[in-house]
Amino acid sequence: MRRETILNVGIPGLLLAIGLLAYALDETYIITLATRAAILALAGVGLNIALGLGGLVSLGHAAFFGIGGYAMGILAFHAQTYMPLWGVIGGTTSMPIIWLVAVIASGLAALVIGALSLRTSGVYFIMITLAFGQMLFYFAISWPAYGGEDGVSIYMRNNFPGLNTLVPLNFFLICFAVLAVVLIFAGRLGKSPFGLALQATRQNVARVEAVGLAPYKLRLMAFVLSGAITGLAGALFADLNRFVSPSMLSWQMSGEIMVLVILGGIARLSGPVAGAMVFIALEYVLEDLSHYWHIYLGAILLLVVLFARGGLVGLIAGREVAHD
Amino acid sequence: MTDAILSTRSLSKSFGALQASDSVSLDLRAGEIHALIGPNGAGKSTLIAQISGALRPDSGSVIFDGQDVTPLPTVARARLGLGRTFQISALAMEFTVLQNAVLGALGQRGRAFRVLGKVMRDKALLESAESALQEVGLSEFRNTVTAELSHGQRRQLEVAVALTLKPKVFLMDEPMAGLGAEGSQRLTGFLDGLRHRAPILLVEHDMDAVFALADRISVLVYGRIIATGTADEIRANAEVRQAYLGEEDAA
Numbered sequence: 001m002r003r004e005t006i007l008n009v010g011i012p013g014l015l016l017a018i019g020l021l022a023y024a025l026d027e028t029y030i031i032t033l034a035t036r037a038a039i040l041a042l043a044g045v046g047l048n049i050a051l052g053l054g055g056l057v058s059l060g061h062a063a064f065f066g067i068g069g070y071a072m073g074i075l076a077f078h079a080q081t082y083m084p085l086w087g088v089i090g091g092t093t094s095m096p097i098i099w100l101v102a103v104i105a106s107g108l109a110a111l112v113i114g115a116l117s118l119r120t121s122g123v124y125f126i127m128i129t130l131a132f133g134q135m136l137f138y139f140a141i142s143w144p145a146y147g148g149e150d151g152v153s154i155y156m157r158n159n160f161p162g163l164n165t166l167v168p169l170n171f172f173l174i175c176f177a178v179l180a181v182v183l184i185f186a187g188r189l190g191k192s193p194f195g196l197a198l199q200a201t202r203q204n205v206a207r208v209e210a211v212g213l214a215p216y217k218l219r220l221m222a223f224v225l226s227g228a229i230t231g232l233a234g235a236l237f238a239d240l241n242r243f244v245s246p247s248m249l250s251w252q253m254s255g256e257i258m259v260l261v262i263l264g265g266i267a268r269l270s271g272p273v274a275g276a277m278v279f280i281a282l283e284y285v286l287e288d289l290s291h292y293w294h295i296y297l298g299a300i301l302l303l304v305v306l307f308a309r310g311g312l313v314g315l316i317a318g319r320e321v322a323h324d
Numbered sequence: 325m326t327d328a329i330l331s332t333r334s335l336s337k338s339f340g341a342l343q344a345s346d347s348v349s350l351d352l353r354a355g356e357i358h359a360l361i362g363p364n365g366a367g368k369s370t371l372i373a374q375i376s377g378a379l380r381p382d383s384g385s386v387i388f389d390g391q392d393v394t395p396l397p398t399v400a401r402a403r404l405g406l407g408r409t410f411q412i413s414a415l416a417m418e419f420t421v422l423q424n425a426v427l428g429a430l431g432q433r434g435r436a437f438r439v440l441g442k443v444m445r446d447k448a449l450l451e452s453a454e455s456a457l458q459e460v461g462l463s464e465f466r467n468t469v470t471a472e473l474s475h476g477q478r479r480q481l482e483v484a485v486a487l488t489l490k491p492k493v494f495l496m497d498e499p500m501a502g503l504g505a506e507g508s509q510r511l512t513g514f515l516d517g518l519r520h521r522a523p524i525l526l527v528e529h530d531m532d533a534v535f536a537l538a539d540r541i542s543v544l545v546y547g548r549i550i551a552t553g554t555a556d557e558i559r560a561n562a563e564v565r566q567a568y569l570g571e572e573d574a575a
Contacts, residue, residue, distance in 0.1 A: 185439075193443040197436040200427050203416040207424075210376075210414065211431025211489060212402035221437060 004268070004317040011270040011313070012183060015041070015277055016176055023169045031168040032240070037273075037280040038175040039236045044261045044272025045179070045186050046229030051258070052267030053190060054222040055202030059254050060113065060129030063136045064227040066249030067109050068102035068234025070140065073152040073244035075101060080155055093158045095165070095174070098235055106231020107224050109136075114223035118216055133251055140246040151245025158239055165239075175236050179273070182229055187269050189225070198222050230257070259297075263304055265311025274312045327353050328387075329523060330406075330493050335374055335384035344370040345381065346547040352493060357515065357524045359534045362544035363567075368527050369411065371544065372497050375525070376408050377401040389492055402431070407491025407522070411498045413478040417471040421462055421481055424470055425453035428488030456487035460514065476507045483511070494522055500530040512536055535559075543567070 015037060022030035043065055050056040075098050078084060078091025085091060092098060117128040146152045157165045165171050189195050200208045201215040208215050238244040247253065256279075264275025282300070286293035308315040328351035337345040344367040352358045362368050373379035375386055377398035385394040393401050402408075415424050426443060429452040430436055443449065457463045460480040465473065473481065479499060486494060499515070500508045512533045515524060519539075528534050534541060535555045542552040545567045551558060558564055 188442075189439050191442045191444065192440055193430055193436050193438045193446070193449075195439070196423065196427055196443045197430060200416045200419070203418055204414050206378075206410065206414040207416060207427070207485075208431075209398040210402055210408050210410070211428050211485065212399055212434075213431050213436050214399045218436070225439075 002317075004313070007274075007313055007317050008183075008187065008270045011273045011277075012176075012180060015273060018277075019169070019172045019176065023172075028168050031172050033280050033284055035168070035172040035175050035240055036237075037276045038172065038179045039233050039240060040257070040260060040279065041273040041276035042175070042179045042182055042236065043230045043233035043257045044264070044276055045182055046226050046231075046233060047257050048226075048261050048267065048269075048272050049186060049189065049229065050223050050226035051261060052271070053195060053198050053202065054219055054226075056118075056219060056223060056226075057126050058117075058129040058223070058226075059126050059251065059258070060117075060131075060133035061227070061230050061257050062249050062251060062253035063113065063129075063133040064106040064110055064230040065234035065237065065253055065257065066136060066140065066244075066246070067106040068231030068236075069238035069244040069248040070146065070234075071102035071105050071231070072098045072158070072235040072238040073154065074146060076154045076158055077146065077152050093156070095158045095160045095239070098158060098239075099178075099232055102231045102235035103228045106234065107228035109231075110224045110227025111220070114220045114227070118219050118223065130251060130254070133249065133254055137246055137249040137251070140249050147245070149246060151243060151247075154238075154242045154244075157242055171240070175240070178232065178236065182232070183269065183273070186229075190269065194218070194221070259301060261311075263301060263311055265313035268310060268313040268317070271311050271313045278312065329354055329389055330375070330525065331387045332371070332375060333385045333387065335371065335381045335386070337370055337374060337379065337381050343547045345374065345384075347384065348544070348547070348549055349384075350542050350549060350552065352523050352525050354523055355519055356539040357519045357526055357537050359526045359528055359538035359541045360544060361528065361531075361534055361541060366544040367547040368544055369497070370547075372408075372495065372527060376406065376495060402489070403434075405489075405492030406495060407486040407489040407493065408495040409482040409486050409497060409499055411501060411527075413475075413482055415470050415478060415481060415485070417469075419470055420467050421457065421470055421473065422450075422453055422466040424481055425456050425484050425488055426450065428456070428485035429453045432489045452488050452490075456484040457481075459487060460484045461510070476503050479503055479507070479511075483514075491522055494518065494524040494526075496524055497527045498529060499526070500528055500533050508533060 015034060019031055019034040022034060047061050050058050075091050076093055079093045113132045117125055120128055141149045159165060160174055163170045197213050198218050201218050205215050234248060260275035260279045261272050263278055265271030282297055286296050304311055331351035333349050335345050335348040348371055360368055374381045377396060385392050388404060388406060426449050429449040457466055460483050462480050462484055483499060500511055508530055515537055538555060540552060540554060541558045542549050543564050550567060551561045551564050
């Protein structure tokens with residue numbers, strides 16, 4: 001087996017092991033941290049489709065993360081207040097339905113944002129995605145129906161058929177299972193016809209056009225898939241915190257997702273998982289040392305960008321072998 | 325010309341005061357190699373860009389396979405069967421040689437939006453890609469990362485990718501550039517046979533190759549075609565000698 005294949009199984013495996021070990025040792029807080037890592041990893045896997053495979057540097061992925069979060073917040077809010085949305089839709093506390101709504105809503109948002117942003121490239125693309133993200137952020141702040149700046153609190157975690165989601169381990173396992181399924185999908189995506197064409201657009205647009213494939217459509221589809229997955233992560237994140245607020249839509253959130261992808265390895269399947277685990281671990285360890293733990297995170301990020309371009313996964317697995 | 329597969333009609337394009345294409349009309353017939361020559365700055369690249377769809381002409385039209393393709397973008401023209409190679413190799417450098425060829429085969433087949441199924445295990449795509457690599461003599465480098473190929477090998481891969489497109493017309497922008505004598509000769513031999521699969525519009529600086537290959541030659545000077553004819557006719561044309569060949573002799 002290739003090193004990368006081992007890592008693709010091993011890194012998520014390690015996350016699962018940490019969660020289970022924490023359960024065995026009755027360390028509830030660690031389970032919560034592992035859950036957070038799984039969810040942020042999922043958001044990163046989403047971003048990595050646009051960023052890694054497509055070379056699309058989106059600084060607006062918090063928009064999709066937040067839309068997923070608000071999809072959960074709004075549906076659960078209407079369920080807990082027994083006030084139907086627009087007088088007809090009753091809200092729900094069922095996770096699968098919430099996920100579906102989150103995926104569709106964030107996917108549609110990605111379709112609109114992508115359709116406009118992808119007409120530009122380079123630094124303009126970065127700026128436009130950032131601008132869309134900020135637009136949604138300020139919209140959420142000034143939208144009084146769902147708490148405005150204060151956000152929405154949900155009293156009970158939403159339900160999953162057959163599982164008590166209030167048990168931390170159960171919710172961790174749900175999040176991990178979603179991550180695993182999406183990882184398998186993303187892995188297959190990279191090796192699919194679409195994956196090949198998308199990766200070609202990252203390397204040479206003229207070549208893709210010359211073989212008769214439309215780069216814009218390929219990128220748009222990548223952007224929609226990417227946004228939808230990040231939106232799904234957002235719904236889980238809101239469920240973990242039982243709270244959604246405009247901070248999920250902030251550009252710092254976009255940055256955080258991007259940082260963990262870079263940390264773990266851009267375009268590497270398990271990169272975001274490794275990145276999220278290290279990110280959460282650093283946050284946990286360094287926050288004790290200093291309130292300004294981001295300084296250390298910044299230094300580490302600098303080292304990774306300067307000396308390990310493939311991120312942590314690249315450091316261990318070496319250059320990606322492409323002939324597969 | 326009714327049997328022309330590709331023709332341009334009075335194409336004109338200017339950049340500010342520079343007239344890069346001045347009412348250029350030429351046609352490419354079935355089974356022929358039509359070479360386009362001209363000194364540097366004559367507007368060859370501009371003309372190729374208008375034919376391939378990268379540039380919109382100011383006036384005039386491009387007719388391909390009986391259809392006016394002037395308003396169509398590059399992608400649509402490629403899908404109609406215009407297979408081009410680039411003057412400066414345009415390949416996916418991180419891909420292996422085989423992946424680049426498979427990309428071509430995928431473009432030819434379409435259905436590139438399938439997210440499941442392994443593209444590098446797709447028998448039909450692999451077959452098309454492998455046979456194209458075989459034809460240009462790159463089979464043994466199939467697993468080499470493209471960035472590690474020599475300049476000449478990249479030129480070969482350009483041609484291989486064009487082959488996977490199974491185009492109706494080849495549009496080749498200086499395929500011999502930087503190939504060296506031996507590589508140039510090999511490619512000349514290869515293109516000689518290729519014209520029977522699809523006609524070739526060949527932009528080339530290598531005069532030995534042009535005169536050995538071309539059924540017809542058009543000479544472009546300052547955006548205008550000053551002569552079109554067989555190799556012998558072009559050699560004998562006084563205006564061409566003065567404007568182009570003469571300069572080269574003097575150089």
